[in-house]
Amino acid sequence: MKLLVAFVLLCALVPGFTSAPGEPIVATHYITNVLITMHLYDTKAELQSDLEVDGVKGYSECEINEEENIAYCDIYSVRPTHIDDDATTTVGHEVLHGVFGLYHGL
Numbered sequence: 049m050k051l052l053v054a055f056v057l058l059c060a061l062v063p064g065f066t067s068a069p070g071e072p073i074v075a076t077h078y079i080t081n082v083l084i085t086m087h088l089y090d091t092k093a094e095l096q097s098d099l100e101v102d103g104v105k106g107y108s109e110c111e112i113n114e115e116e117n118i119a120y121c122d123i124y125s126v127r128p129t130h131i132d133d134d135a136t137t138t139v140g141h142e143v144l145h146g147v148f149g150l151y152h153g154l
C-alpha cells in the first residue's frame with residue numbers, strides 16, 4: 049500500500065486566538081475523503097488536562113495525502129450533548145481542517 053503523507057496539520061482551537069468567527073474560509077487544500085478517530089471528553093476540564101493546553105475547546109491532528117485525496121484525522125472535543133451546541137460546532141470546525149486545511153490561518 050502506497051502512503052504518501054504530504055504533511056501533518058495541527059490545530060488547537062482556542063477561542064479568540066486561533067479562529068475568527070465570521071471570517072471567510074481560505075482553503076489551503078481540498079480533500080473529500082476524511083477518516084476520523086474521535087476523542088470525546090465529558091468536560092472541557094478533562095479535555096484541557098489531557099491536551100495540557102488551557103483554554104482549548106478542540107484539537108485536531110491530520111495527516112494529509114493530497115495525491116490520494118484522503119486525510120486521516122484525530123479530533124479531540126467535549127462530547128456534543130445537544131443539537132448544534134458549542135461542542136457540535138467545535139467538532140465541525142475540526143473536521144473542516146481535514147477538508148480545507150488550515151483554513152483560518154494561525
Ligand SMILES: [Zn+2]
Nearest residue numbers: 059061066067
Ligand atoms: Zn482551527
